[in-house]
Amino acid sequence: MLIRRGPDIKASEITPKEIYLSRRHLLGGMAGAGLIAGLGGKADAAPLTAGKSAFSTDEAPTSLKDITSYNNFYEFGTDKSEPARNAHRLTTSPWTVKVDGMVAKPTTFALEDLLKPAKLEERIYRMRCVEGWSMVIPWVGFPLADLLARVEPLGSAKYVAFETALRPEEMTGVGGFFKVLDWPYREGLRLDEALHPLTLLAVGLYGETLPNQNGAPLRLVVPWKYGFKGIKSIVRITLTDKEPQTSWNMQAPQEYGFYSNVNPDVDHPRWSQATERRIGEGGLFAKRRPTLPFNGYADQVAGLYAGMDLRKFY
Amino acid sequence: MAALPRWLRQPSLPDWPLYPLGFIPAIWLFVQAVTDNLGADPAKALERGLGEWALRLIILGLAITPLRQVAGINWVRYRRAIGLLAFFYVLLHLITYMVLDQGLDWTAIGADILRRPYITIGMLGFLLLLPLALTSTNAMIRRLGGARWRRLHRLVYPAAFAGAAHYLLLVKSWPLEPIIYAAIIVALLAWRLVPVGKAGGRAERA
Numbered sequence: 152m153l154i155r156r157g158p159d160i161k162a163s164e165i166t167p168k169e170i171y172l173s174r175r176h177l178l179g180g181m182a183g184a185g186l187i188a189g190l191g192g193k194a195d196a197a198p199l200t201a202g203k204s205a206f207s208t209d210e211a212p213t214s215l216k217d218i219t220s221y222n223n224f225y226e227f228g229t230d231k232s233e234p235a236r237n238a239h240r241l242t243t244s245p246w247t248v249k250v251d252g253m254v255a256k257p258t259t260f261a262l263e264d265l266l267k268p269a270k271l272e273e274r275i276y277r278m279r280c281v282e283g284w285s286m287v288i289p290w291v292g293f294p295l296a297d298l299l300a301r302v303e304p305l306g307s308a309k310y311v312a313f314e315t316a317l318r319p320e321e322m323t324g325v326g327g328f329f330k331v332l333d334w335p336y337r338e339g340l341r342l343d344e345a346l347h348p349l350t351l352l353a354v355g356l357y358g359e360t361l362p363n364q365n366g367a368p369l370r371l372v373v374p375w376k377y378g379f380k381g382i383k384s385i386v387r388i389t390l391t392d393k394e395p396q397t398s399w400n401m402q403a404p405q406e407y408g409f410y411s412n413v414n415p416d417v418d419h420p421r422w423s424q425a426t427e428r429r430i431g432e433g434g435l436f437a438k439r440r441p442t443l444p445f446n447g448y449a450d451q452v453a454g455l456y457a458g459m460d461l462r463k464f465y
Numbered sequence: 466m467a468a469l470p471r472w473l474r475q476p477s478l479p480d481w482p483l484y485p486l487g488f489i490p491a492i493w494l495f496v497q498a499v500t501d502n503l504g505a506d507p508a509k510a511l512e513r514g515l516g517e518w519a520l521r522l523i524i525l526g527l528a529i530t531p532l533r534q535v536a537g538i539n540w541v542r543y544r545r546a547i548g549l550l551a552f553f554y555v556l557l558h559l560i561t562y563m564v565l566d567q568g569l570d571w572t573a574i575g576a577d578i579l580r581r582p583y584i585t586i587g588m589l590g591f592l593l594l595l596p597l598a599l600t601s602t603n604a605m606i607r608r609l610g611g612a613r614w615r616r617l618h619r620l621v622y623p624a625a626f627a628g629a630a631h632y633l634l635l636v637k638s639w640p641l642e643p644i645i646y647a648a649i650i651v652a653l654l655a656w657r658l659v660p661v662g663k664a665g666g667r668a669e670r671a
Contacts, residue, residue, distance in 0.1 A: 213505075221505035229640035232504060282637070284506055331638045402638055421634065422581055423573065428506065435498045435507040438568050 196359040199271055201291045206349060207275035208447075213286040215357050217431045222364045223280065224383055225331050226315065226322040233324070234364035240321040241384065243368040252312070252389035255303035262368055266354065268301070269293040273358070274351055274372070279413045279446045281377035281399075285427045290372055291355030296346045304342065304390050311345040312395035313338045313371060314387040332398045338371065338382035339395030339409065341455075349374055349451055352385075375448040377411045408465035412456070413446035417465050475539050480546045487550035490518050491557055508565040515558040520632065520646050522551035523625045527653040545601055548621070552598040555591050555628075583634035590627030593620045622657065625650050 224234035227241075248265055251257040271291050279285045299311070317335035319325050325334050344350060351372040354361060361367040366383025373380050379399050389395075399407035406420050415425045426439035445452050456464070468474075494514045497503045503510040526547040532538045567574050577584045597618055600606070606614045629647040636643055 217505040225638070229636075229638070284509075327641075329639050329641060329644065331640060399637075418580075421583060423576065426573070428508070430505045434501055435503075435511065435565060437508065439570070 196362065198359055199291045199355045201271040201273040201355070201358065204272045204274050206451075207273065207289075208277060208287060210275075210277065210287045212275060212289045212357075213429075213431045218286060218288055218356060219362045219364060221430060223282075223379065224364055224366065226317075226324050226334070226336065226384075227364065228324045229331055235362075237323045238363035238367075240323070241316070241318070241363045241367070242321060243363060243384075246368050246386075248369060248386055248388065250298070250302045250388045252391050253305040253308035254299075254390050255305060256301070258302055265298065265369070269297065269352075269354075271354070274353075276349075276351075276372060276374040277446050278372075278374065278378050278381075279427055279442060281379055281407070281411070281419065281424075283422060283424070283427050284430055285442075285446075286430045288372075289357055290351060290353040291358065292351040292353035292372065294348055295350045295352050295371065296348065298352060298388075299345065299390075302390075307392050308390035309342055309392045310390070310395055311340050311342060312387075312389040312391055313340075313382045313385055314389075315382055316384045316386045333401055336382060336398045337396055337401075338380055339397050340373065340380075342390070343455055344373070344452075347452060347455065349448060375412055375445040375452045377413055379407070380411050410456075410461075410464050412452075412461065412465075413442060414444060414461055414465065415442040416444070417462055469536070469538065474537055476542075480543050483543060483546035483550065487522070487546065488553075491515060491554065494518075508561065512558060512561040512566055515554055515561055516632065517642075517646075519551050519554035519558055520628050520650075522547055522554060523621070523628055524646070524649050524653065526551060526621070527625060527650070531653065531656050549598060549601055552594045555594055559587075559591055583631050586627050586634065587631040590624045590631060593624035593627065597621060597624075622654055626654060 220235045221231045222234040222238075223231060224238060227234040227237040244262070246262040247259050248262065249257075249259045271293055273289055273291050275287060275289045277285060278288050295311075315336035317325065324331065340350070351374075353366070353370050353372045354368060356362075356365060361370065363384075366381070366385075369385050370383045371381050371385065380397075394409055397407075397409055399411075400409055413424075418424050424442055427442045428437050428439050443449070494503070494511055498507040498511040501507065503514075526544055529540050529544050529547075532540065563569060563574055567577070578588050579585070597620055600609060600614065600617060609617065629643075629650040632643040633647050
């Protein structure tokens with residue numbers, strides 16, 4: 152029988168939540184007033200006010216530690232521990248997002264302006280990585296549809312393309328001899344997928360602004376698709392009438408399709424997608440659990456793909 | 466060539482301490498995994514860590530002949546211990562995959578072996594190492610005879626190649642680490658193919 156030692160407790164974890172939140176409020180206020188201009192944009196986590204959502208799962212959320220220390224964000228290194236070490240270099244303030252293409256009102260938003268009218272909600276979603284592991288993440292965000300409504304998509308728009316920031320001077324993983332991906336990171340959705348109420352633009356998790364390694368300051372969350380569709384640190388959103396290029400599809404088209412809906416019946420060519428390991432559940436001896444079609448969101452989204460051969464459109 | 470110190474060229478230390486020393490990384494990885502210090506997915510991290518140590522030991526074992534030919538460093542007396550340790554790490558890696566990763570789901574394991582090239586190749590590498598581990602004793606060397614034993618133990622070449630390919634095939638895209646392991650293994654295998662200068666003839670190669 153194994154006797155498990157309790158986790159090491161850091162001083163920061165003993166500080167009562169109210170106190171460290173108020174401390175951050177103070178810092179936030181100081182930053183706003185230009186009092187700590189020297190910190191130059193590496194915004195510390197700030198609390199967010201968010202309503203509840205009926206879309207949230209009641210499954211136990213994965214720990215903040217696991218969510219923020221086990222990340223695929225190849226701009227900061229291919230090892231899952233690297234983004235937590237390297238992503239602090241990313242300047243997330245000021246931040247602008249250009250929304251253009253087939254819209255009536257193309258706009259370059261300062262992040263504050265983009266967020267001002269947003270009604271933030273907490274959405275506790277399952278996240279299934281294409282590598283065969285999963286988490287439950289309490290995101291804070293707002294529907295992508297709300298942002299798209301503000302720029303008024305034209306009737307001709309059929310798809311939405313997304314682009315991550317590309318900053319070689321801040322991103323430790325985009326240089327080098329072997330390019331892991333063709334930067335900048337790109338993703339895309341069909342317009343009806345983008346407008347689906349489950350599709351979220353996230354700005355926070357666990358009630359605070361996003362840590363950089365999770366895609367600060369603004370990222371996409373599409374819970375019925377594999378995690379890599381959730382593009383991080385978005386700087387551009389373009390409406391178009393052609394299926395956009397997506398990074399992993401460009402890298403290995405036979406392995407990563409444009410749709411990439413979670414599907415236990417369509418294996419990755421090199422590994423099975425039938426099961427997954429839920430991170431943090433049982434530690435070293437965690438059992439695999441069956442993967443659900445559309446990651447358990449089939450009731451809400453299966454209709455989007457009626458009549459489509461999901462083996463062909465993987 | 467400038468003379469290297471004798472303790473380096475021709476060490477006289479016995480090889481037995483290598484066995485307890487060699488298991489330190491495995492024990493350390495396991496302790497880290499059990500005490501939740503191996504990240505969010507400890508089973509995966511343990512599996513990966515053991516596999517990487519197996520590759521490192523295979524590289525070390527393959528480096529012994531070139532080291533002797535190029536630098537006059539003769540560590541042949543440690544090669545058996547290094548090779549056996551590599552085998553044990555492959556075995557522990559395989560057990561971790563079967564027990565902790567797949568939870569002894571034999572259907573899933575069987576399907577993996579048949580249908581996933583990286584697992585097929587990994588299993589092949591293990592099977593190639595098995596007869597080498599079994600014939601590692603002095604008694605077996607005598608029974609087989611030196612020439613036959615040496616021929617048999619050339620199976621380490623395809624096994625090393627399988628190990629390198631196994632790692633390359635399981636990652637997404639082209640991260641650096643598996644490329645480095647593969648490059649070193651391919652270089653060490655290629656060394657066996659090029660004829661050496663006058664210093665050592667082909668016959669000397671093992």
